[in-house]
Amino acid sequence: MIIFAVIIVVGVLIYLDIRKPKNFPKGPSWLPIIGSALSIKKSRNETGMLVKGVKRIAEHYPDAKDVIGFKIGKDKVVITHSTEALIEMYTNPDIDGRPYGPFYETRTWNLRRGVLLTDGEFWQTQRRFIQRHLKEFGYARKGMQEICENEAEFCLNDFRNLITKKGGKSAVVTMPNYFSLYVLNTLWLMMAGIRYNSDHDEMKLLQHLLFELFTNIDMMGATFSHFPFLIKIAPEASGYKSFLTCHTNIHKFFSKEVEKHKRNFHPSDEPRNLIDAYLKVLYSGDENGTADESFSELQLLALCLDMFMAGSETTNKSVNFMFLHLVRNPQIQQKCREEIDRIIGRNRLPSLDDRIKMPYCEAVVLESLRFFMKNTFGIPHRALRDTKLCSYHIPKDTMVLSMFYGIFHDERIFKDPTSFDPGNFLDENEKLSIPDKFYPFALGKHRCIGESLAKSNLFLLCTTIIQNFHLNTPPGHDKPSDVPIEGATPSVQDYQALITPRL
Numbered sequence: 267m268i269i270f271a272v273i274i275v276v277g278v279l280i281y282l283d284i285r286k287p288k289n290f291p292k293g294p295s296w297l298p299i300i301g302s303a304l305s306i307k308k309s310r311n312e313t314g315m316l317v318k319g320v321k322r323i324a325e326h327y328p329d330a331k332d333v334i335g336f337k338i339g340k341d342k343v344v345i346t347h348s349t350e351a352l353i354e355m356y357t358n359p360d361i362d363g364r365p366y367g368p369f370y371e372t373r374t375w376n377l378r379r380g381v382l383l384t385d386g387e388f389w390q391t392q393r394r395f396i397q398r399h400l401k402e403f404g405y406a407r408k409g410m411q412e413i414c415e416n417e418a419e420f421c422l423n424d425f426r427n428l429i430t431k432k433g434g435k436s437a438v439v440t441m442p443n444y445f446s447l448y449v450l451n452t453l454w455l456m457m458a459g460i461r462y463n464s465d466h467d468e469m470k471l472l473q474h475l476l477f478e479l480f481t482n483i484d485m486m487g488a489t490f491s492h493f494p495f496l497i498k499i500a501p502e503a504s505g506y507k508s509f510l511t512c513h514t515n516i517h518k519f520f521s522k523e524v525e526k527h528k529r530n531f532h533p534s535d536e537p538r539n540l541i542d543a544y545l546k547v548l549y550s551g552d553e554n555g556t557a558d559e560s561f562s563e564l565q566l567l568a569l570c571l572d573m574f575m576a577g578s579e580t581t582n583k584s585v586n587f588m589f590l591h592l593v594r595n596p597q598i599q600q601k602c603r604e605e606i607d608r609i610i611g612r613n614r615l616p617s618l619d620d621r622i623k624m625p626y627c628e629a630v631v632l633e634s635l636r637f638f639m640k641n642t643f644g645i646p647h648r649a650l651r652d653t654k655l656c657s658y659h660i661p662k663d664t665m666v667l668s669m670f671y672g673i674f675h676d677e678r679i680f681k682d683p684t685s686f687d688p689g690n691f692l693d694e695n696e697k698l699s700i701p702d703k704f705y706p707f708a709l710g711k712h713r714c715i716g717e718s719l720a721k722s723n724l725f726l727l728c729t730t731i732i733q734n735f736h737l738n739t740p741p742g743h744d745k746p747s748d749v750p751i752e753g754a755t756p757s758v759q760d761y762q763a764l765i766t767p768r769l
């Protein structure tokens with residue numbers, strides 16, 4: 267009798283686990299416990315990339331051309347993969363939440379902290395604070411322009427010194443990640459008032475940790491997050507242990523920085539950067555004298571972590587894609603150089619004021635953003651309540667992901683989406699012409715807050731380096747591969763470039 271009852275209960279549980287909600291987006295069938303995880307894994311292995319794997323699965327459901335539905339472990343996951351679906355998702359306030367789960371909370375002491383993966387009023391208050399103070403410490407004044415121009419010049423001088431050390435004619439440089447410190451400095455000067463030199467070991471280690479982290483996870487989360495029971499029984503194999511260790515090390519670094527600020531800042535002082543401004547609110551409240559309860563020291567650490575992750579990885583990798591394609595395509599490099607010589611000349615360094623007069627270099631920047639974003643997903647969203655997406659039913663708490671491949675590989679927008687072509691952003695008169703639906707920084711309430719900083723860095727690093735050097739494949743080397751390495755965001759494979767000063 268008992269056995270019979272157990273069989274019935276198990277049967278009902280399995281039925282509930284594999285049953286799709288009515289009018290849920292089409293997709294592979296769900297197996298007990300694992301859902302459609304195996305279908306995704308198989309397709310990802312066969313195509314070599316998660317983005318391509320999802321695209322291939324979607325092709326099996328031609329009548330579901332905009333969104334596709336999965337279940338991975340405990341999570342219902344819906345992926346938007348057409349331009350229209352992405353726009354609908356980002357502009358639907360019912361899908362403005364961020365998911366729950368160990369992946370999202372382990373990184374911040376099992377609490378929901380920071381700005382990247384929080385939602386509701388807490389997120390709104392903190393986002394508003396960052397936006398206001400980024401303006402104050404850079405965006406709205408000449409500050410950001412000066413900071414980015416200076417960092418591009420530091421990069422230029424480091425290249426020059428390297429070439430001098432190698433005998434003065436040229437140097438072979440390991441390219442991906444060469445620029446990461448300069449990119450990070452532009453953000454960190456506004457956040458913390460600090461710039462790091464290229465030989466700062468602790469910062470190099472931190473960037474390495476972050477790079478590893480982004481390579482080992484994906485935007486759907488990690489195995490331990492979809493299957494939380496694995497945290498206890500397989501902490502290493504599920505990726506939980508390394509995820510935790512990496513975050514512990516990152517937190518140690520930021521705690522030290524915040525401590526330094528606490529020692530050197532008095533509430534009556536004028537804040538010099540975003541961390542100071544945050545401490546001022548913590549010590550003496552905002553302009554009304556009260557601090558919102560979302561402000562705390564742990565939250566400040568989480569903000570540092572989030573800004574570091576959101577700001578440096580993304581920009582650095584876009585810069586890497588830009589230089590990869592400049593090395594692979596000397597004719598594009600030459601066209602940039604011609605525009606630089608015509609508009610700026612060789613007697614002064616590029617400035618952000620030149621940008622408006624340099625459509626070709628600007629088009630290279632936009633094409634690099636397309637190449638970075640086309641193989642990535644947005645940060646996961648969550649349905650705050652039952653809602654609709656492309657007329658499908660999306661139950662409350664479903665994870666909703668945007669797959670930018672849909673926009674950036676759309677043949678209706680880009681003639682040949684697979685080739686790197688700045689012409690995608692120029693009209694027949696070589697004037698800048700940006701497609702209406704070009705959203706590398708997303709849209710809606712979670713739209714990126716770092717767009718202008720990222721674009722400024724890309725433009726200035728491109729023009730400052732190309733104004734002064736030729737970048738080529740070293741003799742005897744193959745052209746660097748343009749097949750990206752998978753991860754939460756795609757990376758450029760290791761390659762070397764020969765840097766030669768212009769005569």
Ligand code: HEM
Pocket residue numbers: 381382383393453572573576577578580581584635639644645646668706707708711712713714715716717719720
């Ligand atoms: C090439 C560089 C960058 C790209 C392509 C990029 C792209 C994006 C995208 C697509 C989102 C929306 C995520 C979503 O909800 O789906 C986002 C959000 C965000 N970005 Fe960026 N980003 C870049 C650089 C930066 C920089 C430099 C910063 C820091 C100043 C930054 C800070 C953020 C933050 C804090 C969010 C979360 C906003 C929120 O949820 O309210 N990003 N970014």
